[in-house]
Amino acid sequence: MFSIFKAAQLDLLRDRFGLFFLIFFPTILCFLLGTLLASMDNPDAVIEPMTVEYVVEGDSAETQTVVDALIEQFEDVEGLDLVQASSLDAARAHLDAGEITAAIAIEEPFAIRIYEGTDSVQSRAVGAIFTGVARITGSYQALVGHYEQLYAEQYAEQAAAAQAAAAQMPQDEVSGGEASGGETVQDATAGANTPAASADQAAAADSADAAIDVDFSATSLVANKEFGISRTMMDYYAIAMIVMIIFMGGFSGGAMTLYDARRQGTLRRTLASPQSRSSIYVQYVLSWVPANMAQVLVVMLVASLCFGAQYAMSWQDNLLLFVMLFVAGQATTSIAVIIGMFIKRANPSLVLMPLLWVLLFLSGTFNKDVFIAGFSQYLPPYALQSAAFDLTLFGRQEAALVAVAVSAAVFALALAVGTVLFNRKKVA
């Protein structure tokens, strides 16, 4: 039953050429490019440690609150010390003496004035940091202002509605009733100065909160995601390399499956056995399962163990990444086996390789520093890379799950079509 599968595995393990492309070629690529890319992750200049003295030019409670929050945010940042200076003059004197990196003055309304030191690289870093702080704070203030205005408008609308309702009520009910805490809407809205009216205002505010549902915490404004800041080139390159290898390996190996069996004469002899053609074909295609798993694993492990490449943050996402790349490889193989069925006179691998390179070229790629636009973002190599980065960088599984589903469907369809075609062929 599993004779073909077993023989294919033994053949693969003992075939130097096959082993080279399955294990050594990806490993060598990892080492060559890993070494090369590692140097690209080295900084051009070391900017830390930096000491920045600040002074607060203003005494309002709001400004102090913002400054306290700012200092708190920077407490855990390595390599950057924020120290309060006694005065701007004192800070500038320290700056002139080269004792600190920069001095900043925090002014009212919230604004930051930066006094740069003599080290241009460090000055640019400080400038970038506090420009970012200022921009985010500006955005934050704009947002707060927007919601303040929104609340004010909603409150005004509710108050107007309450007054209108009160105006329509019989006068004796309004004057005769002893207002008591929120018993009825009418009572509550009878007058803004009554306890019932206060309770109603609070309810209206709650209602507005519930309707708008805004979280004003800082993390809601800046999503705490990995945007590549702590990512190395290898993290990106390992995935791009696996995608390239599964397409190369899948196309090349798959197309050669029947060609090799035909060339060795074993196909004809196998077809003369009582095994059904369907069973023979399925075994030939499934015999690539271990190889497709291995070529993904080899790159993932070598890049990770030797060059510290990081993939997803959880083992579940890493498993999903592996499954996605493996199933895509298997789908590629199953298509290539069909193509190889019809290429008898030439080496199918050599015929398909230029087409594969065109496909990879048109698909484009991207990584930490580079974006190469492809012909279409729906081409499989690009779509796979995109899904993989979505999963590893942002923990979003949707694209990966779609890729798994599409690849599995393509694999199943190709297997079915290939089996039908293989059964229809009259000569081995």
Place this chain on the structure above:
Amino acid sequence: MSKQTDNSYVTVSGLTKRFGDLVAVDNLEFTVRTGEIFGFLGPNGAGKSTTLNIISTLLDYDKGDIRIAGHDLRREARAIKSLIGLVPQEIALFPTLTAQENVSYFAGLYGLGGSQRKQAVAEALEFVGLAEQAKKRAGKMSGGQQRRLNIACGISHDPQLIILDEPTVGVDAQSREHIMDSIRTLRDRGATIIYTSHYMPEVQEICDRIAIIDHGKLVGIGTEAELLAVVTDVKSIVVELEPQAGLAIEGITDKLGLLPDVRRVIADADGSQLRIDVDLAFSDITPLVKVLMEAGVRVRSFNNEAPDLESTFLALTGRELRQG
């Protein structure tokens, strides 16, 4: 369940196969008897391989009826496949697998498993004299060993019908002798064998009956004696030559071949003998002697011989067996 009524194991009736406009097999009819070695001869392109591919269930056919061990080939192909052992002309092996693994692979395809398969593999390797090479990779074996392993892969499941397509191509004399002995042993064990070869002496030596086909048609069938009796218009003159250095034997055979009534001239490998097939009416050897003297050939003797199977084949097909 066998549906046979006589001792015919394979019956081919009205077999026709077309490839486009080309009729590769044309209304072919023959039977192979149970337990015989049946020689299947024909020049290249005669339809021999097509016929064997059809019998091996590898190729569909347009018309005709084939029964093997009483089974209809069209309707009971799977049952027939279990009965057949195919030894193709090309070496059909996995070069990276050992002899044992190669035989085990093909035994597995025929449903043998576990200890039964191990035993079958060991017996097949023992049978072809490769028991000691069981762990050796096929790709590392000599041509002769590969040929023998090729046979082992075809017989490990103990088939009733063995199709041997040129099993001795490119092997040394020792391996050839081993293969010939093995084939006889298989026949003696009860297997029916269809055998093709380009070496006429092998066919004469081993086959119980022989069929000759040409252009997809049967042109002769029977025992060697029966086939020789068919051709009565050819005789052979064997010329023994003195050893001579620098003799252009090829030019001489060409000149002799142009003489009237001469059908074929064959020189042996060392140039010490010429075999000249001539029409039965040929009686005056003067033109032959003249050509030989002009070429400076020193002749030891002239002898008349009865036609052999090679002559018969030539007479029936107009081509030599080894011709393209």
